[in-house]
Amino acid sequence: MHNPDQSQDVTAGEVLAPYLHARAADFLRGLRLHGESGSDTAGAEEAARTLRAAARRIGATLHTFRPLLDGPWADDLRTELAWLSGTLAVEQACTSRLVRLVDALSRLSNGGGPVPAARGSESAGLSVGAARAGALLERQLTLARTRAHSAALQALGSARFHAVADAVALLASEVPLGPASAAPAAEVLDASAGVAERRLLDAVAALPLTRAAHPYNAEALALAAGEAQDAPWHQTRLLLRLHRYATEALYAGGEPDAVLYEAARALDRHRDAAEAASAAATAARTPRIAPATAYALGVLHADQRHEVEAARFAFQRAWRRTTAPVP
Amino acid sequence: MHNPDQSQDVTAGEVLAPYLHARAADFLRGLRLHGESGSDTAGAEEAARTLRAAARRIGATLHTFRPLLDGPWADDLRTELAWLSGTLAVEQACTSRLVRLVDALSRLSNGGGPVPAARGSESAGLSVGAARAGALLERQLTLARTRAHSAALQALGSARFHAVADAVALLASEVPLGPASAAPAAEVLDASAGVAERRLLDAVAALPLTRAAHPYNAEALALAAGEAQDAPWHQTRLLLRLHRYATEALYAGGEPDAVLYEAARALDRHRDAAEAASAAATAARTPRIAPATAYALGVLHADQRHEVEAARFAFQRAWRRTTAPVP
Numbered sequence: 001m002h003n004p005d006q007s008q009d010v011t012a013g014e015v016l017a018p019y020l021h022a023r024a025a026d027f028l029r030g031l032r033l034h035g036e037s038g039s040d041t042a043g044a045e046e047a048a049r050t051l052r053a054a055a056r057r058i059g060a061t062l063h064t065f066r067p068l069l070d071g072p073w074a075d076d077l078r079t080e081l082a083w084l085s086g087t088l089a090v091e092q093a094c095t096s097r098l099v100r101l102v103d104a105l106s107r108l109s110n111g112g113g114p115v116p117a118a119r120g121s122e123s124a125g126l127s128v129g130a131a132r133a134g135a136l137l138e139r140q141l142t143l144a145r146t147r148a149h150s151a152a153l154q155a156l157g158s159a160r161f162h163a164v165a166d167a168v169a170l171l172a173s174e175v176p177l178g179p180a181s182a183a184p185a186a187e188v189l190d191a192s193a194g195v196a197e198r199r200l201l202d203a204v205a206a207l208p209l210t211r212a213a214h215p216y217n218a219e220a221l222a223l224a225a226g227e228a229q230d231a232p233w234h235q236t237r238l239l240l241r242l243h244r245y246a247t248e249a250l251y252a253g254g255e256p257d258a259v260l261y262e263a264a265r266a267l268d269r270h271r272d273a274a275e276a277a278s279a280a281a282t283a284a285r286t287p288r289i290a291p292a293t294a295y296a297l298g299v300l301h302a303d304q305r306h307e308v309e310a311a312r313f314a315f316q317r318a319w320r321r322t323t324a325p326v327p
Numbered sequence: 328m329h330n331p332d333q334s335q336d337v338t339a340g341e342v343l344a345p346y347l348h349a350r351a352a353d354f355l356r357g358l359r360l361h362g363e364s365g366s367d368t369a370g371a372e373e374a375a376r377t378l379r380a381a382a383r384r385i386g387a388t389l390h391t392f393r394p395l396l397d398g399p400w401a402d403d404l405r406t407e408l409a410w411l412s413g414t415l416a417v418e419q420a421c422t423s424r425l426v427r428l429v430d431a432l433s434r435l436s437n438g439g440g441p442v443p444a445a446r447g448s449e450s451a452g453l454s455v456g457a458a459r460a461g462a463l464l465e466r467q468l469t470l471a472r473t474r475a476h477s478a479a480l481q482a483l484g485s486a487r488f489h490a491v492a493d494a495v496a497l498l499a500s501e502v503p504l505g506p507a508s509a510a511p512a513a514e515v516l517d518a519s520a521g522v523a524e525r526r527l528l529d530a531v532a533a534l535p536l537t538r539a540a541h542p543y544n545a546e547a548l549a550l551a552a553g554e555a556q557d558a559p560w561h562q563t564r565l566l567l568r569l570h571r572y573a574t575e576a577l578y579a580g581g582e583p584d585a586v587l588y589e590a591a592r593a594l595d596r597h598r599d600a601a602e603a604a605s606a607a608a609t610a611a612r613t614p615r616i617a618p619a620t621a622y623a624l625g626v627l628h629a630d631q632r633h634e635v636e637a638a639r640f641a642f643q644r645a646w647r648r649t650t651a652p653v654p
Contacts, residue, residue: 108550108629215542216637221630223435284622291621295611298625302435303548306633310543 012068012188013181019249020061024172027054031165034156048088048152055085058168060245064196068188070176077171080164087155093275094145098138100276104303105134105296129292133300136283136293193246200239204319207232212312213320220309221302230274233312237267263318270311277304339395339515340508346576347388351499354381358492361483375415375479382412385495387572391523395515397503404498407491414482420602421472425465427603431630432461432623456619460627463610463620520573527566531646534559539639540647547636548629557601560639564594590645597638604631 030050037043059081062074109130155161180188211217222229244260284297357377364370386408389401436457482488507515538544549556571587611624 107545108548215640216633218434218630218633218637221435221633223626284618289618291611291616291618294618295621295625295628298622298627299550299629300625301622302626302629302633303545306543306545306548306629310545313542 010185011182012065012185013175013177015185015189015252016061016065016068016181016249017175017177019252020058020175021172022252023054023057023061024168027051027058027168028165028172030054045092048092052085052088054168055081055088056241057245057248058171059085060242061249064242064246065189065192065249067178067192068181069178071178073176077164077167080160080167084155084161084164088152090148091145091152094141094148096272097276097279098141098145100272101137101141101279101300101304102134104276104300104307105130105137108299108303109296129290129294129296132290132293133283133296136286136289136297137279140283140286141279189250193243193250196239196242196246200236200243203232203236203239207236207316209316209319212309212316215313217309220305220312223301223305227278230270230308233267233270233315234274237264237271240264240267257322259318259321263315263322266311266315266318270308270315273304273307273311277301277308280304337512338509339392339512340502340504342512342516342579343388343392343395343508343576344502344504346579347385347502348499349579350381350384350388351495354378354385354495355492355499357381372419375419379412379415381495382408382415383568384572384575385498386412387569388576391569391573392516392519392576394505394519395508396505398505400503404491404494407487407494411482411488411491415479417475418472418479421468421475423599424603424606425468425472427599428464428468428606428627428631429461431603431627431634432457432464435626435630436623456617456621456623459617459620460610460623463613463616463624464606467610467613468606516577520570520577523566523569523573527563527570530559530563530566534563534643536643536646539636539643542640544636547632547639550628550632554605557597557635560594560597560642561601564591564598567591567594584649586645586648590642590649593638593642593645597635597642600631600634600638604628604635607631 027050030047030053033043033047033050037047059078062069062078062081066074109127208219211219219229240260240263244257244264247254247257247260280297280301284294284301289297354377357374357380360370360374360377364374386405389396389405389408393401436454535546538546546556567587567590571584571591574581574584607624607628611621611628616624
């Protein structure tokens with residue numbers, strides 16, 4: 001973890017502060033973009049993405065390097081940033097979930113409904129099922145997205161948000177460091193980053209990677225166990241993110257680790273597929289839907305759980321490359 | 328393909344005849360078992376299995392080595408044996424399809440219905456869906472099995488069957504060879520077996536094996552294309568069987584090829600999963616089923632198509648070992 005550029009003379013604070021300044025500046029840029037976006041949807045999305053990316057990195061840094069910072073301040077700001085990025089994330093999540101499900105429905109039905117071509121009017125009835133399932137999902141997820149959009153707008157206009165923005169604006173010029181930040185960077189930063197890495201390694205070690213490496217193990221299709229079996233993977237996703245941002249803070253300007261990024265993408269896909277499967281299951285619980293609609297939603301649910309399993313396979317493959325000796 | 332034990336003095340007829348005698352004797356043993364089984368279900372199943380295995384091998388031999396046999400006789404007997412083994416196969420297929428689907432439902436629902444644990448009464452409603460789907464499949468497949476059982480009994484009591492049995496009884500002592508059977512075995516048997524092998528290799532070469540080797544390619548889940556995309560795999564399964572039986576006839580008493588057997592098992596599994604998926608889709612077209620039942624059947628359908636894809640993956644892996652140099 002040792003950065004050869006860091007001489008013993010550099011303090012931890014001298015490494016952390018510029019990183020936090022830069023992320024705070026990103027945040028303020030996102031805020032400006034938001035102010036300028038008006039009714040421009042693409043601009044508003046870009047603003048939200050920028051705000052979220054900066055909020056996630058600041059929050060992660062406050063978490064990982066807390067021993068070097070003013071602790072109570074770090075805890076408060078981190079809580080507020082988590083609230084903000086969580087609130088801003090929902091709208092985008094609804095959009096991408098809908099895109100994922102509609103794409104899957106179209107792949108599954110291959111232009112002809114999510115069942116093998118059947119005879120006569122039955123076939124027509126089942127194509128209708130796929131179309132209706134798509135319409136139902138669109139209705140439900142569009143409604144959820146509209147609500148999320150209102151909630152995000154409301155959050156961005158709230159006093160709570162203005163307090164966060166003020167705190168981040170201060171952070172752009174001054175970081176409330178703790179006494180430990182005066183210690184040599186190579187010593188204390190590596191120790192904190194090491195804790196984050198250790199947590200990640202422990203979480204990965206607890207995952208059923210051997211099983212995931214065996215293609216078509218059908219584990220993710222044990223649907224009743226769905227949420228419970230997904231949790232350790234979701235947790236690993238968060239720990240991997242903390243580890244990646246800690247590395248980013250330590251080696252500002254360094255090349256990002258492509259394999260770690262690939263592993264992170266696999267866990268993102270795992271989360272997205274798990275939530276899409278859940279959305280299909282929720283839609284199937286809508287009262288008074290036609291059996292053909294329910295059938296198409298069942299196919300879709302299993303398909304997305306299949307994607308969950310595929311993402312686990314992809315993760316273990318990427319992860320093995322992070323620890324394997326470079327060929 | 329050359330058997331070192333076959334000297335140039337041995338004629339093709341001298342190799343083929345003992346093999347056909349032995350298979351005909353197997354057939355007659357199956358017939359005796361059937362006569363003795365009475366109301367013993369396990370005995371009757373054993374008898375049907377023996378009859379079918381012998382009928383398949385005799386039919387395959389008549390097909391592959393037709394140039395060495397009395398052609399019109401071979402064609403007639405082969406047609407009759409195909410009718411018989413086809414008729415006897417349906418009952419067993421219904422049983423194993425039901426077992427496969429009920430096992431899959433139980434794996435999917437993992438004790439709690441084929442959907443993630445939901446809240447309150449909704450969860451109960453969906454568990455009921457899985458249970459109802461199981462009951463519906465059981466009803467439909469048990470009915471189909473009962474019909475197949477009657478059809479098999481009727482076939483075994485028919486004049487048509489008695490004519491087949493007589494022809495096979497003759498075959499146990501005398502094989503109607505053609506003039507070419509007097510040629511050296513190493514020459515003409517290898518030529519006929521080579522044709523069977525060539526057909527298999529051509530069929531495998533036309534399969535999308537590269538895609539199948541990529542786990543989680545989701546190809547088998549393009550449900551509307553289901554039957555069309557399965558056909559070349561089913562055809563390969565039949566050609567692989569012809570090839571295996573031809574090898575068996577040529578090298579009687581030799582070790583069976585374990586890797587080819589594994590490849591054949593993968594194609595059996597491919598066929599079974601494809602037919603189980605189809606049975607789930609058929610059940611979902613039952614009028615007036617509850618949405619929860621239809622949903623569970625949709626999950627089951629996608630799960631079995633996932634199994635189809637897994638079987639393709641297993642086949643390409645086994646097949647690559649048949650052609651790869653031994654390590």
